[in-house]
Amino acid sequence: MGNKEIQEQRIKSYFIEATKEILKGEGLKSLSVRNIAERAGYSYATLYNYFKDVKDLIFECVVDFHEECEEFVKTETKKSQSGPGKIKAIAKAYVKYFIQYPGIFELFFLEKTTELANKQPTIKLIYSFLDKLSEDEWEYCIKTKIVSAADASIMKDTVHYAIIGMLLFYINRREPGTYKEFFEKIETQLNYILKVK
Amino acid sequence: MGNKEIQEQRIKSYFIEATKEILKGEGLKSLSVRNIAERAGYSYATLYNYFKDVKDLIFECVVDFHEECEEFVKTETKKSQSGPGKIKAIAKAYVKYFIQYPGIFELFFLEKTTELANKQPTIKLIYSFLDKLSEDEWEYCIKTKIVSAADASIMKDTVHYAIIGMLLFYINRREPGTYKEFFEKIETQLNYILKVK
DNA sequence: TTATATATTTAACAGTGTTAATATAATGAA
DNA sequence: TTCATTATATTAACACTGTTAAATATATAA
Incomplete structure (x- = not known):
């Protein structure tokens, strides 16, 4: 029963x-x-x-936070119209979520999880998450010839890696010193990588 | 005495x-x-x-590893001739060092250190380290008009953030799955960011 | 050699995650 | 309802962690 x-x-x-x-x-x-x-x-x-153990418990939280983050990004970027601008908006919302909850950034990216072989799908979920959030927009950019498929594939990665790197420095090393500077840098980096403005 | x-x-x-x-x-x-x-x-x-405590001891190690990494990068890139190619070589050697010693990557970037206010110079040393290793080469690129000073400033950051992001994923999340794939991705990313090849 | 100062170690404390044994609560049958 | 069984929850304990105070061993000076 x-x-x-x-x-x-x-x-x-x-x-x-x-x-x-x-x-x-x-x-x-x-x-x-x-x-x-x-x-x-x-x-x-x-x-x-x-x-089973506390790691098991923690990883159940990952799934929930994941869904919460997805919803946050979607509502935050609903009004943006398709194209590189929306990819930027998605990336910025993604950043905002982790700035709001640095503990979740720690959990998603900093915590050692290599010994959890059975949780591999959950781990994959984490690092392919931004890709999933923005994949429709990338397809749109490719179809409308804004960017080539080959370039899109590289740029997608660059955006993700650079953002995680910046979040790591800001959350873990307080660099840049202020949130204003940090977010300006996010803006600058996204503009360069996505070749906008 | x-x-x-x-x-x-x-x-x-x-x-x-x-x-x-x-x-x-x-x-x-x-x-x-x-x-x-x-x-x-x-x-x-x-x-x-x-x-004073174990953190104090660990941070003395940071300085030593820092010097070791610097020497490794310099000998590894000695024969590269100036320009974007050398910046690439420096970045790749930097990556190789941390791949060789993942524990040092953890220590440099993943370990919480926010509560060590007195060690702020050491922390600054860490995140400005790649910049320091490649600053001469960036100046060279600017002087020879390969790149503008404004672009150089952004690209320098992009290289650093993207590399740290990739190292984080590879060391902490085993993505990509093999070293070969990882290093090919490093190559691809550097080529895109630095606009070479 | 003895007295003092210095260096090192042991014992203890307050934490951590985890497991085994115990106590409590819920359920079934008579 | 009462008793036996089962399921669930708690306490006690273990092996760790970093850190401090007291006790011991060593070196120095008179």
Whole structure:
């Protein structure tokens, strides 16, 4: 019967919600099993009845954040009209999401996950995410001959790599020193890579 | 008298060498105070007579690795003649160094260091390092009108951000799956950003 | 040699993730 | 309802982590 599974899923969600709150707030560094369990209203060992280990729990959050980010980017860029401008808008919204939640950036890109072989699809989801968000726009640019398919393939990667690099420096190394400077640099970089303006 | 200081520096170096060995081998994850001390031939508490804390010790390693990387890049690119080709060669050597020692990449870019206000110069050293390695070549390109000063400033950043992004994906997320693919991508990206070939 | 100063180590504390044993709650049958 | 069984939750413990205070060993000076 499904009642057991519904209840089980419900308790799992308490742990997941607690973990997501901590990740969005204090970040990965202040995440601990006892911390999560306290917020979820259970003892720390109870967590292991519902998750293999804490990594398992954390990776369930990844999927949720992923969906949240996708929705954020879509609503943020809804009014942009197709073309390189929209690709820029998508990239900027993507950046904004991680600036809002640096803990999620940490989780997505900085945390060691190589030992989680079974979670490989989730990892793939992360690094192909920006591509997925902007693939329609790239196709549009190719079809309308704004850019060649070969160039598009390279530019798509450049945008992604450069953005992650900038986020890494800004979030982890405070460079540039202010958000204003950072976002201007994002703008400059996107303009250069996408050859706009 | 300087004898005391020489001896003190000598013992410090034992800890530093031990830490460097672990970082180059097993990496940051298997670095611990007891681990370091054992390899240095001292008890774990002795470390605190020579370093404020373990972060202090680790940051002394950063300076050493920095010098080692600089030398590696210089010998690797000695025969390249000035111009965009040499900038490419420098970037590729820079990448090779971190591929050889992923633990050092972790240490330089992934480790949280925001709470170390006094070490700010060291942090600045890290993120301005590639710029420093290639600044002469950029000046050359500007003087010989290969590129404008304005473009050079942007391209310099793009190269750096994109390379760090690619290293992050490859080292931390195993994307692309093979070194061959990874290095081909480095080549492709550099060619696009630097407008060569 | 003895007294003092210095250097090193051991013991302890407050954390971490995880597991085994125990206690509690829910469920079934008599 | 009462008892036995099962499922779930909690406490205790283990092996780690970085760090500090007290105890010990070593070197220096009188």
